[in-house]
Amino acid sequence: MMRKIRVRAQSGVAVALAAVLTLTAAGVAQAVTFDTDETSQVRLASSSDCPTIAKPEPFEAWFNIEDMNRRGFVDPKNQTPWPFAAKARPSDLRCRDQLQDQDRHVFIRALGTMTEESLGARPESDTEVIYDALEYVHKNRGVEIGLVLDGGTVSPSSAKNLITKRLAPISKIFWCLNGCLNTNAPSVFPYSVNHEKFITVSDTKWDSGVDPVVYSSSGNLARSQIRNYLQEASLLYNDVKLFTLFTQALRHNGGLRGHRVREQQRLSRGCAVGKDRGIWVDPFYRHWTDADRGTAVSFSPQPSTAEDHYIRQFDGVDCAVDKKIRIGMAQLTDSKATQMVNALVRLKNRGCDVKMLLTQQGGSTTISPTVVSLLKSANISARCTAVAMHTKMILIGPMTNDSGRVLFGTANMSTSALRYSEEHVITIDSRRASPAFADSIRRVYGVYMAAWTELNKTSKSCG
Numbered sequence: 001m002m003r004k005i006r007v008r009a010q011s012g013v014a015v016a017l018a019a020v021l022t023l024t025a026a027g028v029a030q031a032v033t034f035d036t037d038e039t040s041q042v043r044l045a046s047s048s049d050c051p052t053i054a055k056p057e058p059f060e061a062w063f064n065i066e067d068m069n070r071r072g073f074v075d076p077k078n079q080t081p082w083p084f085a086a087k088a089r090p091s092d093l094r095c096r097d098q099l100q101d102q103d104r105h106v107f108i109r110a111l112g113t114m115t116e117e118s119l120g121a122r123p124e125s126d127t128e129v130i131y132d133a134l135e136y137v138h139k140n141r142g143v144e145i146g147l148v149l150d151g152g153t154v155s156p157s158s159a160k161n162l163i164t165k166r167l168a169p170i171s172k173i174f175w176c177l178n179g180c181l182n183t184n185a186p187s188v189f190p191y192s193v194n195h196e197k198f199i200t201v202s203d204t205k206w207d208s209g210v211d212p213v214v215y216s217s218s219g220n221l222a223r224s225q226i227r228n229y230l231q232e233a234s235l236l237y238n239d240v241k242l243f244t245l246f247t248q249a250l251r252h253n254g255g256l257r258g259h260r261v262r263e264q265q266r267l268s269r270g271c272a273v274g275k276d277r278g279i280w281v282d283p284f285y286r287h288w289t290d291a292d293r294g295t296a297v298s299f300s301p302q303p304s305t306a307e308d309h310y311i312r313q314f315d316g317v318d319c320a321v322d323k324k325i326r327i328g329m330a331q332l333t334d335s336k337a338t339q340m341v342n343a344l345v346r347l348k349n350r351g352c353d354v355k356m357l358l359t360q361q362g363g364s365t366t367i368s369p370t371v372v373s374l375l376k377s378a379n380i381s382a383r384c385t386a387v388a389m390h391t392k393m394i395l396i397g398p399m400t401n402d403s404g405r406v407l408f409g410t411a412n413m414s415t416s417a418l419r420y421s422e423e424h425v426i427t428i429d430s431r432r433a434s435p436a437f438a439d440s441i442r443r444v445y446g447v448y449m450a451a452w453t454e455l456n457k458t459s460k461s462c463g
Contacts, residue, residue: 059441180422216236241290402442
């Protein structure tokens with residue numbers, strides 16, 4: 001049976017497969033590690049090689065902080081791929097002996113860019129290790145690859161041409177306009193975008209049975225994202241329902257166009273959805289996944305009358321138990337600032353210790369004077385990271401241990417992220433998980449908390 005890879009992205013391109021992970025901020029140990037060479041770089045095998053990696057934990061997480069600390073993001077002459085990208089390489093797909101006997105598919109959705117190296121641009125060496133691996137499985141394993149990209153105005157035509165040149169020989173490419181769930185014309189407000197960054201793998205080599213993977217990241221697959229912004233990535237292993245939720249709406253639209261793509265997505269996701277302002281929305285607050293895993297996912301777009309995913313979780317916190325609230329958010333926009341700040345004030349009034357990290361540089365992620373003023377007036381502890389931060393992470397837990405919950409995904413604290421555009425927020429909660437999964441969640445909670453603490457060390461006052 002033909003194997004399939006389905007890739008979906010905003011503009012630019014998204015191509016990767018979550019296979020392995022290693023190296024976090026503050027040296028927190030991972031369940032899976034790569035060998036490194038004398039320069040502390042990940043040793044990249046050739047396309048035909050299979051990595052020697054251990055079976056992952058149910059939950060894994062890593063950041064590019066060590067990459068930045070080791071090499072610095074201003075490093076124009078060093079074209080060696082960064083480990084952050086190499087960890088998402090689809091090596092396990094080509095290494096499974098029984099691959100040709102089953103229907104394997106990979107779906108990838110994330111923003112990437114391509115620039116013309118011949119015109120003086122820096123080569124996309126970080127993501128090229130992923131394209132190379134996809135090319136290998138296509139040519140040597142007969143894997144069918146599909147790319148569904150946002151064909152709006154985010155990427156210029158020159159970038160789209162380069163994407164077609166590089167990836168059309170190994171994949172089918174389909175374009176959405178103004179996001180994939182918006183039925184309005186691109187000129188009609190509200191404007192949407194396909195902002196997701198996730199990878200699903202239907203089966204991996206780590207178990208004899210069907211063991212899927214979902215990879216979620218704040219980072220788009222592009223050199224500029226990986227090297228210029230602080231990013232995180234998480235892997236959730238062998239959660240069948242989570243895999244299904246992410247792939248149901250995506251795996252069958254390869255030959256669809258326009259409204260048919262959107263219709264297929266909304267029907268196959270299995271949700272009682274409807275249109276709001278011409279956009280297909282998911283009215284469910286969150287979807288719980290496999291039993292005992294303590295995992296849920298919330299999807300955007302949401303109805304305009306719904307409470308935001310973040311605010312609902314904030315309002316449900318028992319500050320007598322989970323006093324420690326730590327937020328690392330790339331963007332808090334003017335249109336959402338009042339609602340979010342009010343929710344944080346309610347947390348403080350209930351006794352929670354709330355601290356927030358934001359980005360004061362990085363183009364559209366720059367924090368505005370209005371937001372800074374609102375945070376200061378509300379006496380919310382908010383500081384800005386020294387390097388532009390692209391993470392979307394929230395940690396809710398006790399002051400003295402790691403028995404808490406982590407929220408991560410692609411959604412900024414903005415109206416577009418929580419209402420119009422296509423996003424996801426995953427929640428993992430150790431208290432809702434059985435002991436077998438709770439230990440893994442606590443370890444990942446520690447990884448996220450260590451990274452937040454590392455980012456806060458060099459933070460400064462915003463504004």
